[in-house]
Amino acid sequence: MEWSITYLWLILALALGLAELTTGSLVLLALAIAAGLTGLTAGLGASFVWQLVAMGLLSGVLVPIMVWKVRPWFSPRGVAYGTTGTGVEKGQLYTTQRRDFDDASGIKINGDFYRLRVEDTCETELPADTSVVFQHFDGTTAVVSRHSLAPTGGTHRDKEH
Incomplete structure (x- = not known):
């Protein structure tokens, strides 16, 4: 078996695909697909410069598609990640709690304790x-x-752990 740049692109694609198993963000999966398709361009005889152009273009297209279109399919329904503090909690009913170590008064929003002020x-x-x-x-x-x-109704937020 003779080594070629095609095999290196495919090995990179495999490594990125395996690394995706540790993140779950689908960014590395998009890069793995881009590397695999770049390996295909290498197998078709494209020069190294055109392989790098293909990798850049494919990454630039596939990463946003994976993040904005594909990743929401894998998120649980009703979960809005990264929304604390953006206003989605406004008007929601919460129950106050006392924090153990300093007896501070606060509420839990999305599992995080926040001190309160009336x-x-x-x-x-x-x-x-x-x-x-x-x-x-x-x-x-x-x-x-x-x-x-x-x-x-269903707007009351009890103690979240």
């Missing part, structure tokens, strides 16, 4: 299990308003 009174300490409505973030502080009625 919008009207600027209070930073509320009793545990107080219903509050999230308004917005001020830095890393959750600005909330008190909610006096019992929750109705």
